Amino acid sequence: MKNQMHNPAILGLGAAFLMSVPAIAQVRGPALTAVLSPVVAAAPAAAAASQDDDSAKPAEPSPELQKRIREQVAASLPVWDKRLLTSYETAGPWEDNLNYEALNKALGETPFAWEGRTVPPPDADRLTDDSKSMRIRRAEGVFRYHSRKREFSADMKGKPAPSYDQVSRQIGALLGDLKFPLAEAGKADVKTQEVAVSNEAGEVAERFPSYSFFLLNRKVEGIPVEGSTVRAAVNLRGEVQRLKIAWPHFRVRPGAELLSRERVLETALQKVFAQDPTERLTLASRLVYAKTEKGDFLPAVQVDVNDGETPYRMTIPVAL
Amino acid sequence: MKKTIRGALTLGTVFLAAGAASALEAKMYAVTTWNAGCSGSTRNSWDDMVKAWYDDVTNSGTSVFGWCVSGHCGEAYSKDGSLINGDVVNSRMADASRVAWGNDAVRLDDGDAVMIGLHGSDVGNGWSGSLRVDEPGGGDCKITTPEMEIGDTDLEFLHLSSCHSMEDNQWSTWEKSMAGAHQVDGFHGLMWIGSGLVDDYEDFSDDAFGGSIADSWVDNMYYSNEFGDNDADDQCPVAFAVGSSGADAVYRLHHERYDHVYSDPPNSGLTGSGTIYATTYISGCNPAGEDTIGN
Numbered sequence: 213m214k215n216q217m218h219n220p221a222i223l224g225l226g227a228a229f230l231m232s233v234p235a236i237a238q239v240r241g242p243a244l245t246a247v248l249s250p251v252v253a254a255a256p257a258a259a260a261a262s263q264d265d266d267s268a269k270p271a272e273p274s275p276e277l278q279k280r281i282r283e284q285v286a287a288s289l290p291v292w293d294k295r296l297l298t299s300y301e302t303a304g305p306w307e308d309n310l311n312y313e314a315l316n317k318a319l320g321e322t323p324f325a326w327e328g329r330t331v332p333p334p335d336a337d338r339l340t341d342d343s344k345s346m347r348i349r350r351a352e353g354v355f356r357y358h359s360r361k362r363e364f365s366a367d368m369k370g371k372p373a374p375s376y377d378q379v380s381r382q383i384g385a386l387l388g389d390l391k392f393p394l395a396e397a398g399k400a401d402v403k404t405q406e407v408a409v410s411n412e413a414g415e416v417a418e419r420f421p422s423y424s425f426f427l428l429n430r431k432v433e434g435i436p437v438e439g440s441t442v443r444a445a446v447n448l449r450g451e452v453q454r455l456k457i458a459w460p461h462f463r464v465r466p467g468a469e470l471l472s473r474e475r476v477l478e479t480a481l482q483k484v485f486a487q488d489p490t491e492r493l494t495l496a497s498r499l500v501y502a503k504t505e506k507g508d509f510l511p512a513v514q515v516d517v518n519d520g521e522t523p524y525r526m527t528i529p530v531a532l
Numbered sequence: 533m534k535k536t537i538r539g540a541l542t543l544g545t546v547f548l549a550a551g552a553a554s555a556l557e558a559k560m561y562a563v564t565t566w567n568a569g570c571s572g573s574t575r576n577s578w579d580d581m582v583k584a585w586y587d588d589v590t591n592s593g594t595s596v597f598g599w600c601v602s603g604h605c606g607e608a609y610s611k612d613g614s615l616i617n618g619d620v621v622n623s624r625m626a627d628a629s630r631v632a633w634g635n636d637a638v639r640l641d642d643g644d645a646v647m648i649g650l651h652g653s654d655v656g657n658g659w660s661g662s663l664r665v666d667e668p669g670g671g672d673c674k675i676t677t678p679e680m681e682i683g684d685t686d687l688e689f690l691h692l693s694s695c696h697s698m699e700d701n702q703w704s705t706w707e708k709s710m711a712g713a714h715q716v717d718g719f720h721g722l723m724w725i726g727s728g729l730v731d732d733y734e735d736f737s738d739d740a741f742g743g744s745i746a747d748s749w750v751d752n753m754y755y756s757n758e759f760g761d762n763d764a765d766d767q768c769p770v771a772f773a774v775g776s777s778g779a780d781a782v783y784r785l786h787h788e789r790y791d792h793v794y795s796d797p798p799n800s801g802l803t804g805s806g807t808i809y810a811t812t813y814i815s816g817c818n819p820a821g822e823d824t825i826g827n
Contacts, residue, residue: 332599333597335601336596336601338600356735358743360743360787403756403816405812406813406826409782410704416703418778421815425814438728456735483576486574487575498763521695523725523759523760
């Protein structure tokens with residue numbers, strides 16, 4: 213939340229004053245929404261010069277191609293059983309530890325400039341001062357942080373990027389402070405974010421690291437969880453400059469029942485047929501857990517389709 | 533925001549706007565169905581991805597007691613146009629100084645931040661985007677980097693949700709299309725479409741109000757060993773910025789935000805000699821459809 217005092221007089225009146233439009237940013241489109249509701253009407257375009265015309269259906273592939281794709285998809289789909297309907301649930305509401313004072317401490321940050329003078333509203337999800345920005349959405353298990361005083365600067369140029377061991381230990385300790393469910397974490401990965409700079413001839417003249425880039429994905433009982441991730445950038449002084457946590461509370465929908473393989477296959481085929489498949493089509497599939505618009509999770513199959521043009525990924529639930 | 537306001541601020545990086553960003557404008561172009569004279573395979577989720585960006589960058593949200601509790605409040609960009617399918621033609625994106633049929637001044641180049649979602653390919657060390665309508669006259673069904681000159685009217689930030697849109701062999705070509713624009717963000721190799729990737733586009737916009745646009749692009753679009761056979765393929769975002777020197781370009785890359793916009797960099801133009809460019813990406817990124825970046 214930004215502390216934009218655009219109308220201090222309101223504070224003096226002690227009355228809540230809602231400005232502008234409803235908080236549509238709070239409404240996100242989870243992965244399974246489109247799958248469970250195949251016909252999604254385009255939202256009315258509020259803008260000038262707005263136009264949306266994507267209602268036309270593409271031509272059906274030939275019967276021979278449909279047969280071949282059916283065989284390909286059937287061969288690609290993984291096997292699933294009722295073990296996917298796990299009773300596992302994330303232990304403890306770690307999201308409750310997402311408060312700005314604790315986070316500033318864990319990040320080695322200074323307090324917000326406004327601390328001690330004012331208190332943000334309890335539902336505020338964005339906190340900002342001149343040196344940093346935080347976004348806290350406890351209900352969604354989301355936290356994001358950007359530091360401006362820890363951004364790459366000229367004095368860091370030429371220093372090595374912090375090592376895998378240093379970064380993974382550092383972020384692991386930070387997550388531990390938050391009582392983060394590390395048992396759900398897969399193996400951490402650390403990459404190097406690099407900068408390339410040209411000369412006046414337009415050729416790359418130099419390359420150097422600007423951050424170490426930390427990634428952590430989520431697995432529940434060995435199955436990846438779509439969209440759950442921790443990402444962090446650690447600068448060349450070893451400070452966390454950016455942190456993104458998207459790790460919602462995990463629970464498979466109570467009462468969910470597995471769908472038949474044939475039903476999932478037909479759903480996948482209709483989606484492929486609707487996207488102009490060709491003879492070049494190749495597939496790769498895997499089981500995942502995907503978050504639903506209700507906030508719980510369902511087991512699903514991710515199908516990656518590469519067909520000569522822009523590749524696409526379908527996420528199709530295998531239980532409802 | 534009109535270009536004339538910025539005309540005098542061309543030396544180095546001069547902070548131009550914060551808290552006054554309400555005048556800045558966002559636009560989007562996306563195609564899901566190529567059925568109007570140009571060829572291309574349908575991709576149903578593309579408009580949802582680009583629209584997630586557009587809806588967030590223009591989300592003015594809610595203020596309570598002067599606190600911006602959701603959205604971007606006074607810093608949100610205004611909606612300047614959302615074109616999904618319809619008349620997505622090359623003249624909207626080409627510049628009249630490059631090709632006679634170009635007419636981007638009141639279209640692409642009229643926005644301050646614009647995202648385009650199209651099939652893309654690497655042609656002649658530049659990006660080639662697949663349009664929907666075969667417009668009468670030149671240009672056929674493609675828009676290519678050399679046909680573009682961006683920022684001479686207004687555009688600062690161009691985001692390309694398109695394969696092969698910022699490959700490592702294209703950077704000097706993109707530099708020659710920078711005529712006042714600050715940054716272009718795209719992909720090395722293939723990028724992916726999917727309903728599960730829609731949130732990445734919303735998060736990119738959201739993060740770019742608090743942190744640098746370039747870093748937000750990398751943070752939200754990068755995937756390691758995620759796609760294809762044996763999860764072997766990465767998705768490789770690349771952010772590209774220009775400046776008056778190497779130090780200026782790098783500074784812009786890591787510091788410029790939607791709510792903290794610098795003055796325009798020098799016009800590079802056809803010779804590409806007016807600016808230095810800087811890019812940022814994840815080293816070793818290895819996507820489908822291309823070699824490892826930097827190799």
